[in-house]
Amino acid sequence: MFARILFPTGFDEFAFATLKSLAxxxxGGLRxxxxLHVIDTEGLSAVRESGLPVDTDKLESAAKKELAVYEQYLQSEGIGVKSVIGTGPLVxxxxxxxARESVSLIIAGRQKRDVLGEIFVGSTTDRIIRKSGLPVLVAKYHVLTESNGTVTEQFCSDLFRKILYPTDWSACADRAKQAIPLLRNAGASEVIVAHVMEELPPDAEIPSHFMEKRxxxxxxxxxxxxRQEFERAGFTVSVRLVSGRPFREIxxxxxxxxxxxxxxxxHGRGLVDGLFWGxxxxxxxxxxxKPVLVVK
Known part of the structure; x- marks a missing residue:
């Protein structure tokens, strides 16, 4: 899964740090x-319509300089690298x-969270996950949190140390499980396996105590x-069985x-494989x- 990965970047504030966290x-087999830097034609059209000048040659030249820094780092880590500058609609x-580069994983995501309110994952990342048939790693390298009135910064520098694997027993969840042993050599040592027994809607027939216990x-x-399967693979494992709304409990x-x-x-049970973003x-x-590895 990790032999050849695609790292699209707009050179955001934490993009380079995120790249370093993937080294x-x-x-785990990354070669x-x-x-990829995309000169987004949809964004450029909006700029042109506003009457501002657009010099694509200058944009491409600036991108090459930024990409050279990324290339140098990856080469110093003994990782092969290819830089691509594309022009067209972003997603x-x-x-x-x-598809053209035959990658097995796409890196995407919002890397900063505002403490002033809920911020949804960016529409670009949402569309990548929705439309791609590949696994997508949503990197959230930098997070702002608030505790007792104090804002602190958290940085993910050991991405694969401790993994949460939530399962609903679906075929898609089983495919996600297969990715975890591949992370063992990348530093993964601990796995929490979780299942959330979903709350029933108010009008649902309440199961008997006997059925609920079963x-x-x-x-x-x-x-x-x-738990036993992951322990045989060399992980330290704990399990969680909880009730509630799945995304909140996860x-x-x-x-x-x-x-x-x-x-x-x-996606979970009841959806056609590959068609829905659950x-x-x-x-x-x-x-x-936390960063999330989404497996189709």
Whole structure:
């Protein structure tokens, strides 16, 4: 999964630091990084319509200088690198480049969170996950949090140390599970396996106490089987079985357990594979302060 990855960048404030945090993937099999900067024609059209001049040659020259810094770092880490400057609609160009360069993972994401209010994941990242058939790592390198009136900065410098794997027992969740052993050599040592028993809607038929106990026992049995599977792969493992709204419980566990990464499927049971970007995974990506690896 990690042999050749696509790293689109607009040279945002934390883009280079995010790139550096991915270098440990070399131990997990990373050989090449395709760096991509897109000169977004949709954005340029808006600028032109406002009457401002646009010099695409100057934009490309500036991008080459920025990409050279990224190239130098990756080469110093012994990682192969190819730089691409594309021109066209942003998301379409990213997806076309991913297909043309035969990458197995796309890096995307919002890297900064405002403490003044909820900020949804960027529309670019949302569309990449929705339209791509590849796994997408939503990097959230830099996070602002508030505690007791004090704003602090948190930086993810050990991305794969402790993984939260939430499962709803779907085929997509099983595919996400298969990605986790690949992170072992990249530094992953601990896995929390979680399942959320979803709250029933008010008009739903309430199951009997006996049926509820059977369901809970079956979930615990399946969680224990996953625990043993990950332990055989060399991980330290704990399990969580909780009730509530899945995305809220997943993000609560991630924050309270101080995980470094959430690995989950893009959609759950009942959806046609590859066609839908599920509401639970979408909300986890939107609201989580942790990076999320979304597997199709």
């Amino acid at each position: 440990c993937l070399k131990r 090449d990084v395709v760096l 379409a160009t990213i997806l076309e480049t991913a 369901l809970r026992d079956k979930n615990l049995e399946d969680l224990d089987a996953l 993000n609560r566990i991630a924050t309270e357990s101080e995980v470094s990464l959430i690995v989950m499927g893009s 509401s639970v995974s979408q909300r986890v990506v939107e609201y989580s302060e």
